[in-house]
Amino acid sequence: MSNIPADLRYTKDHEYVRTTTDSGVVAIGITDFAQGELGDIVYVELPKVGATYGEHDVFGTVEAVKAVSELFMPVSGEVVEVNGRLDGEPALINTDPYGDGWMIKVRLAAGGDAGLMTADEYKAQVG
Incomplete structure (x- = not known):
């Protein structure tokens, strides 16, 4: 069973959103699943940094040994920080997706976090 922390919000595309100590800013990454x-x-x-996206826009890609997948923005907003460690250590996404493997931090646009699933809803989706 995948690790699905209860304090995060999720998308059907397997991205997560975590609130940060900076009001209005969230951290985004892909789930353990x-x-x-x-x-x-x-x-x-x-x-x-500075790029702006709407909800469901493609904001990047992840390349694995067996596939390349697009990353879909779970919220609307502006990128305020990018995890530079992933340039040299992309495997952090495998070993610590909810910690050191976060991808970007985004300042939310007004109403920019609608439609996210709770941990229980996400668990039901992935089985």
């Missing part, structure tokens, strides 16, 4: 399905992650392409 997603990294497990992808296998060994070897490269991540992420946006630049």
Whole structure:
């Protein structure tokens, strides 16, 4: 069974959203389920700070040994930080998806976090 922390919100596309200590800013990454399905992650392409996205926009890609997958923005907002460690250590997404493997931090646009699932709803989706 995948690790699905109760304090996060989730998308049907297997991204998670975590609130941060900075009001209005959330951290985004892919779930433990997603990294497990992808296998060994070897490269991540992420946006630049200042880029803005709407909900469901493609904001990057994850390349694993067996597949390349697009990353879909779970919220609307502006990228305020990118996890630079992933350039040299993309496997952090496999080993610690909810910790050191976070991808970007986004300042939410007004109403930018609608439609996210709770942990229980996400668990029901992934079985």
